[in-house]
Amino acid sequence: MAVYTEVTDEELTAFVAQYDVGAVLSAKGIAEGVENSNYLIHTEAGFFILTLYEKRVKEDDLPFFIGLMEHLAAKGLTCPQPVRMRGGGALGRLAGRPAAIVTFLDGMGVKRPGVPHCGAVGEALARLHLAGADFGMRRANALSVQGWRPLYEAARERADTVTPGLAEATARALAGLEANWPRGLPEGVIHADLFPDNVFFLGPRLSGLIDFYFACTDALAYDLAICLNAWCFEVDGSFNLTKGRAMIAGYERVRPLTPPEAEALPLLCRGAALRFMLTRLVDWLNVPPGALVKPKDPLEYYRKLRFHERATCAADYGRDA
Amino acid sequence: MAVYTEVTDEELTAFVAQYDVGAVLSAKGIAEGVENSNYLIHTEAGFFILTLYEKRVKEDDLPFFIGLMEHLAAKGLTCPQPVRMRGGGALGRLAGRPAAIVTFLDGMGVKRPGVPHCGAVGEALARLHLAGADFGMRRANALSVQGWRPLYEAARERADTVTPGLAEATARALAGLEANWPRGLPEGVIHADLFPDNVFFLGPRLSGLIDFYFACTDALAYDLAICLNAWCFEVDGSFNLTKGRAMIAGYERVRPLTPPEAEALPLLCRGAALRFMLTRLVDWLNVPPGALVKPKDPLEYYRKLRFHERATCAADYGRDA
Known part of the structure; x- marks a missing residue:
């Protein structure tokens, strides 16, 4: 709130x-x-x-x-x-x-997204990418790979107070992503924060997208990776392959992924998980006493990160091989 | 919030x-x-x-x-x-x-009420009292004089942590009110919480009243005393006699006070100030760690209480003698 x-x-x-x-x-x-x-x-x-x-x-x-x-x-x-x-x-x-x-837009955020919601979000995300293709302005993504180390540095010392071993595991993930972050993928306008709060539905129909205040210019497939993180995990931390399949298929009905984008998907998902883990971690460690906002749990994204570290290809997210 | x-x-x-x-x-x-x-x-x-x-x-x-x-x-x-x-x-x-x-009601709460607002509130309050006269249900006021001692007991031990001497001053005020609380005044439905948040205006016109969840059956003039407390003091703690005059005159244009009501006004105002001081004090002392609601300052009503303790008649609130 x-x-x-x-x-x-x-x-x-x-x-x-x-x-x-x-x-x-x-x-x-x-x-x-x-x-x-x-x-x-x-x-x-x-x-x-x-x-x-x-x-x-x-x-x-x-x-x-x-x-x-x-x-x-x-x-x-x-x-x-x-x-x-x-x-x-x-x-x-x-x-x-x-x-x-x-x-004012009608519609409501979905608290428990189902498979059809994930499909609709994939499709809307691709439409957003196509609609943004000829937008004339650029904005660098301050929260892409080059922005993660400063966040890590800010959180490192106290990270293990959240869970033991978190500092080291984060350092390892960060170094791996910095060394291997995919370059040269198709870029354009991305929403960069298309969580369930920011997608409105009227009944089963997706009725609108809101909150463009993280939007920036970055790899389009990274936006899909953010959505896979935000929509396709269950509350118990497991990845729902059926939701992943629906989301990727929805996206590709409108804008097929290029082979390098599909290949980069596990790395992009790992990066997206690390990005949200790091910003949540910094917020978590810096809640002022008496704050009116309850911080979100960084460990949710730590668990997602570990799932992505075991993924090897787009098929692990439900994309047809 | x-x-x-x-x-x-x-x-x-x-x-x-x-x-x-x-x-x-x-x-x-x-x-x-x-x-x-x-x-x-x-x-x-x-x-x-x-x-x-x-x-x-x-x-x-x-x-x-x-x-x-x-x-x-x-x-x-x-x-x-x-x-x-x-x-x-x-x-x-x-x-x-x-x-x-x-x-849904249009209108907005006024953050800095002026004299005309106070007049309009007085009038609306009297209309509410007349409209409620033939309402068939009753609800005792749990926050009238008999409800104050339990609140005081709950706060006594730690009251002086808020300001030195608060426990003793409150005990004295409470004893005085319990001994002298006016009885037999005209009763009916009162709003009991008609603060500026709960009164809507459209431009200068009062457009509606909301939040009836403290409404109860009690002395009508006590409701006016609550409004004098809530609307007619300045942020520096001083009572604005012009606002008081406008509010009382507005009220009496619709429903003139009986002589006993007018006479009881200083005591009723004192009681109203004590009531809000006590509930705020209990809330203040019992904020759970990490609470999302910021408690309201009980000392605002302590200062108002001290003003009322020096008042001797309705003229001290701006009523024409």
Whole structure:
């Protein structure tokens, strides 16, 4: 759950007056997105999401995120669409923070994804990759392989307080990935955080994608590796091959993997698991006393990492050989 | 901010299917109400609030709250109106908790109430009291004078850790109130928690009252005393006589105070301050480690209590003599 920046009714009224959406009638802080403060607002023109960008999002990156959502929406992808102010801009300031209003999307995150959900996510991910192909901006992935060692360094000393041997196992995994990280794979816009929270369904139908605030330019197949990690493991830590098969098949119905991408899948999955393990570990070790946000368990991704270390080919994830 | 009971999309879909509101399209946990979990839901019939009643609300009291909201709405008061299920009931179960769906109200809480807001609240409070006059159910106020000593006992030992001398000052205030608490004042339904969070405005106009989960049967003027405490002090702890005058005048435009009510006002205000100081103090001393809710400052009400101890008549609150 997000920690909210409190916005007074006067500030909000003045902010919304910059848009062509009529007067603001209601605003509720919503428990969505860990990185930013979000309000569901009702105006005379309908319902919208108001986002206040908190410290973890770099202000310089906002034009990329806003531009990307506009680009994807224009290509027919269902994602939040930034609303422009009368002056033309989509980024304002509210309560001392950069802020934007985006369209409200119906749909609900799925708490227990099934096989059909995984298939639909694979397909939507590939559509996102195709729709992003001609997006003109670039943003480096700060959380790709070159970003992992600084995280490891920040966590190393106290890593074994979380579980014995974690520091050494992480060092080994990191060194292996740094030495063998696949290069030259097809690149483009990736979502980079397409967890179940960020995919909306209406009944069985995937109805939209949200939270593009980790989106960046990176290997497309790495995005699929992130999704395999996020969607296809069971709560007991086992990999569900049927879900993996559905997700990869869904993806390839829209965008077939190239042979080097398929070959790199185990390494990419290992990297994705290490990335989420490391950011969770740093958060876990740095929870301020009295914090309002409960950190996520890094060991979930440690277990996933160990699964990937035993995988040798894309077939281990359910891809037809 | 509330701690939410997590509801899965499947549970929610099944729950909403009991109502005549179409399929559920969206559900956002909202930061409203400290006692319960609230979701703003969108269904094919529109927007609604779904409340899951948490431990602090007694299940036996729910028919009173639900019945009261229906009664007040029927009388033309703008408050959330419970939606009935196809079977006729307004109370269901969701995620192991009692749950209800009520109508969504536009409007926003005012963070910095001005004099006109205080006048409007006084008026709305009196209208609520008149509308409740013929409500058929009763609910004792568990947080009136007879409820304060158990709270004091629970907090006494550690009260001085909050501020030196607090235990003794509280004991003295409590004994004085127990000995002199006014009896025989006009009684009826009171809101008992009409803080700025619970009053919605649209621009300058008061648009609705929410959160009836402390409502009970008690002295009507005690409700006014609660509002004087909640609305008419400045952040520096001073009582704003102009706001007090506006609130009392607003109230009396709709329902004039009887002479005994006016005379009892300083004592009622003292009691109201002690009540909120005590519940906040108990919460403050019992924050579990790692709690997600930040407790409210009991000393705010200690300072208000000291103001009331120096007041001698209703004129000290701005009532025309």
